[in-house]
Amino acid sequence: MGKCTTVDARIDDIIDSLQGSFNVSLPALAIGSTATAVSNVAFDYQISGVRYTKAAVAAGTAPGNDVIPEDLFGAVALDIDAAGTITVAEASKNAIGYASAALAVAGLPALAAGKARMGTVSASGSEDDFTFGTTDLDAADTTVAYTDGNTANEAMGSAV
Numbered sequence: 001m002g003k004c005t006t007v008d009a010r011i012d013d014i015i016d017s018l019q020g021s022f023n024v025s026l027p028a029l030a031i032g033s034t035a036t037a038v039s040n041v042a043f044d045y046q047i048s049g050v051r052y053t054k055a056a057v058a059a060g061t062a063p064g065n066d067v068i069p070e071d072l073f074g075a076v077a078l079d080i081d082a083a084g085t086i087t088v089a090e091a092s093k094n095a096i097g098y099a100s101a102a103l104a105v106a107g108l109p110a111l112a113a114g115k116a117r118m119g120t121v122s123a124s125g126s127e128d129d130f131t132f133g134t135t136d137l138d139a140a141d142t143t144v145a146y147t148d149g150n151t152a153n154e155a156m157g158s159a160v
Helices: 002-018 101-106 152-159
Strands: 038-040 043-047 050-054 057-061 073-081 086-090 115-125 142-148
Touching (some): 043 115, 101 142
Antiparallel strands (some): 073 115
8 A cells, every 4th residue: 555655646746747837848048149148949838737839039038137256156047937038037146156157056046936947057257257148158258058947858757
């Protein structure tokens, strides 16, 4: 009887995960045709079990305006709602910076209800402060990393 309860609980976890909010396909975050913005390809995403499609945004979305001190890291998350509106969530201590990109990403706020996380962008400037939305994402003295958010398979895998 214990095994059935465990299996039932795992099935419930999988169902909950698949009814959650995540990317169905990858948005392929990258530098936009506007060098200070983050682009995405056309992709599908899901919010609370309902599937949506977002068209490509080649010019990109402005990734906020936080200033990251020189030689430190900052991060932003790009989130999307059911209407297809992309918003930016900034790491809580971007203004004082983080010692690594991983710590900056860990400083991002939790995903807000009614949104899916497209992914994250971490950045650092080695010769000057890095300013999201102002500093070119491909400037010679910058380190910028784009990470797409979880897809359906990853969401289900975390439940198993």
